[in-house]
Amino acid sequence: MIHDLTDRPDFLWDEPFSRDDLKKLLDGENEEESLYYAAKILREARFEEVWDYLSPAFLSSHWEKLRWRLGRRKKFWEFFYTTWHRHGLIA
Numbered sequence: 001m002i003h004d005l006t007d008r009p010d011f012l013w014d015e016p017f018s019r020d021d022l023k024k025l026l027d028g029e030n031e032e033e034s035l036y037y038a039a040k041i042l043r044e045a046r047f048e049e050v051w052d053y054l055s056p057a058f059l060s061s062h063w064e065k066l067r068w069r070l071g072r073r074k075k076f077w078e079f080f081y082t083t084w085h086r087h088g089l090i091a
Contacts, residue, residue: 011044019052026053035062039069042077060090 007018017025025037041053059066063081070077084090 009045009049011041011046011049022053035065035069038062039066042066043069043071043073056084056090060085 007020008016009019009022012022022037022041026034028034038054038058041050042059045053059077059081067074067078067081081090
C-alpha cells in the first residue's frame with residue numbers, strides 16, 4: 001500500500017491507498033471489498049471523479065448490492081440509475 005500520500009484520492013482521506021491501489025481493490029477477487037470501496041466512491045467522490053474508478057456498466061451490474069450502501073447519496077444515485085436505465089443507456 002501507499003506511503004507517499006500525494007497520490008491518494010481526496011475522497012479517500014481516511015485510507016492509506018493510492019489511486020492504483022484503489023483500482024486494484026475494485027478489480028480484485030474479493031467482491032465484498034470491491035463493493036465496499038465502490039460504495040465509498042459513490043458516497044464520497046465528486047460525480048466526475050467517480051468515473052475514474054467505476055463504469056456505468058459496473059454500477060448497473062452491481063446495483064442491487066450497492067444501493068443499500070449509499071447512505072445519504074442513495075437518492076442521488078437512484079435518480080441517475082433509473083434515468084440511464086429508462087433511456088437504455090445501461091442494462
